[in-house]
Amino acid sequence: MKFLECGVLTLASACGGVGMGLGYRWAGFPGVPVGGVLGIVCGLVIGGGAIAGVFWVGTVLERLSKHMGLYPYLGRYWGRRHAPAWTDLKERLAAGKPVRGKVVLVRKYGRFIDLGVGFPAVLKTVDDGRVQRQMPELHTEVEALVLEFDDREREVVLTRRDRWLLVSDGVTVGYLVGNPPILEDGRAAYFPITHRAHAAFREQLERGETVSCQLLPPSKAVRRVRVEKAEWLIRIHDVPDDGAPSRTASGLDDGTRKSP
Structure with missing residues (x-):
């Protein structure tokens, strides 16, 4: 168990003991369990707040150190x-x-x-x-x-690793988590790349449209696909060279197409 966790549990135990003593003093034996529980809760809250404060201070100091180290090169x-x-x-x-x-x-x-x-x-x-x-x-x-x-x-x-980049209208709007989907519904998660092109891409998906895209891994052939929203993920359909939709990412027939 880590040092900080041990410290919090020790503090909670000490506060629980103090709470039991105060509960006995104010209400006798019936007040012992109540005081103990309240003391443990207070100890956990105080200990958790202390840990959060330590991490916050550490984060701030690390950012300041990073900025000072990069300042001579980037201002x-x-x-x-x-x-x-x-x-x-x-x-x-x-x-x-x-x-x-x-x-x-x-x-x-x-x-x-x-x-x-x-x-x-x-x-x-x-x-x-x-x-x-x-x-x-x-x-x-x-x-x-x-x-x-x-x-x-x-x-x-x-x-320095190959990623499957999701490209819409010639602009990369995100990259897939792992490899393209092989499940029946062709669903995949992706990380967005924040710029205006992704905002437009996201708006199209939210409107229920199917967006023509490309998957561009740096070391493999281009893969033409159609993308639509599937809950909080996206669904990818392969598009053959003739442009006619015929297969999803899993290879199942799919003749549906939403209006762009």
Whole structure:
């Protein structure tokens, strides 16, 4: 059991003992269980609040340290006046595009890279659910693919693994979680890429439309598909070269088509 969890349980036990004593003093034996329960609850609340405070302070200090480490290379990229430049970058830098840059900051959870675009890129230690054991060293050149954009941190997220990119009207709007579906209904989950093209794509799905897209893994052939909303997921239908809908992602016949 971790140190913080042991501390919370110890505090809850101590508060429970104090509560039992106070309950006995105020109401005799009937007040012992009530006081004990209230004391344990108070101890858990206080301990949980303390843990949350410790994590919050740690997060703030880590962000400050990261900003100070990147400031000599990128300036105050997190400032409000850089917001329009960040929006413009997301429209210009397409997901799946190969990029090259230099590692300027090293952290246990990833490497921060200067691509020369005014904002940092991050190559995370855990990529596609797998721990990358060989990470680039400080001041070395790195080649990777653009994966997505972290709006909160204003960072370009990179990957060195092939992903199935979902492309609509020539613009990448997201990438699939894992490989394309092989289930009967052809359902898949995807991570959106935040820009205007994805907003339009999402609106079409919400209206119940079927959207013509492409799946573009960097190392495999292009796959033409039709996409529609399926609860909180999407449903993918394969489209043959002649453009006539005939099979879903699982290979079952599907002649239905919604109006675009």
